[in-house]
Amino acid sequence: MHDCSCEKPLVPGIVEVIDIIDETPDIKNFYVRSENGVPFDVMPGQLAMVSLLPVGEGMFSVSWQEENDHLEFAIKRTGLMTDELHRIEVGQKLGVRGPYGNGFPVEECKGKDMLFIAGGIGLAPLRSFIKYCFKHREDYGKITILYGSRSSADLCFKDELFEKWPQEKDTEVYVTIDNPEEGWDGHVGFVPAYLEELNPSPEGTIAVICGPPIMIKFALQSLEKMGYSDEQVITTLEMRMKCGIGKCGRCNIGSEYICLDGPVFNLAQLRQLPPEW
Numbered sequence: 317m318h319d320c321s322c323e324k325p326l327v328p329g330i331v332e333v334i335d336i337i338d339e340t341p342d343i344k345n346f347y348v349r350s351e352n353g354v355p356f357d358v359m360p361g362q363l364a365m366v367s368l369l370p371v372g373e374g375m376f377s378v379s380w381q382e383e384n385d386h387l388e389f390a391i392k393r394t395g396l397m398t399d400e401l402h403r404i405e406v407g408q409k410l411g412v413r414g415p416y417g418n419g420f421p422v423e424e425c426k427g428k429d430m431l432f433i434a435g436g437i438g439l440a441p442l443r444s445f446i447k448y449c450f451k452h453r454e455d456y457g458k459i460t461i462l463y464g465s466r467s468s469a470d471l472c473f474k475d476e477l478f479e480k481w482p483q484e485k486d487t488e489v490y491v492t493i494d495n496p497e498e499g500w501d502g503h504v505g506f507v508p509a510y511l512e513e514l515n516p517s518p519e520g521t522i523a524v525i526c527g528p529p530i531m532i533k534f535a536l537q538s539l540e541k542m543g544y545s546d547e548q549v550i551t552t553l554e555m556r557m558k559c560g561i562g563k564c565g566r567c568n569i570g571s572e573y574i575c576l577d578g579p580v581f582n583l584a585q586l587r588q589l590p591p592e593w
């Protein structure tokens with residue numbers, strides 16, 4: 317057994333699943349650990365290739381690296397590979413290699429207020445940046461988190477959203493669901509509309525956004541209306557990452573390979589690309 321490293325990006329290291337948290341009916345958060353702790357260090361927004369023999373492999377965002385103890389992957393059931401992953405139990409061995417992608421610009425964001433906007437499973441990659449900000453709390457200004465999902469059952473990381481994150485210094489957390497439901501006394505409505513209602517100031521703020529394409533499209537329009545410049549808005553096109561190393565040709569937009577230059581871009585950079593994103 318060996319750990320992965322950047323020098324051997326195609327050789328998976330073996331990790332063991334040490335915990336599985338049911339986040340929603342179709343999202344589980346898997347905690348994995350190699351015999352030495354984490355198989356490799358990951359920055360917020362980076363991804364890793366997870367393999368389950370004999371089923372296959374898939375590229376997933378790392379939703380958190382807990383020191384040198386374990387990595388977390390929040391994975392939504394979307395097909396054969398993820399269906400099988402949802403059937404595994406604690407103790408299962410997986411292959412993991414990486415990390416892949418540029419990750420979020422944690423250094424450039426220092427000193428800024430942070431506005432995180434997420435929908436559904438889109439909170440998974442943002443969570444790594446949110447938790448990074450809390451871990452380095454003095455480096456960042458006010459933190460605002462706006463998260464929405466179809467229903468209350470589809471909200472992931474509920475203990476952090478409702479219990480832990482609101483307790484953090486200078487932090488506001490807003491949660492919404494798409495439609496009214498019995499027993500829910502929180503906000504109801506789509507994320508972009510709630511964003512405009514909250515109207516967070518663009519002054520000294522970086523907005524980081526991830527979620528379904530339709531949510532991103534309208535949230536970007538809302539941010540523009542509120543005065544955010546293209547340089548102040550960051551998103552990740554992580555869903556396009558397949559091989560992660562510029563080989564499969566499945567991530568390109570025009571002549572650009574998302575896996576080689578991204579998947580994290582600011583809006584000014586994305587506007588240089590053909591409008592396929």
Ligand code: FES
Nearest residue numbers: 558560565567575
């Ligand atoms: S993900 Fe395969 S070429 Fe980019």
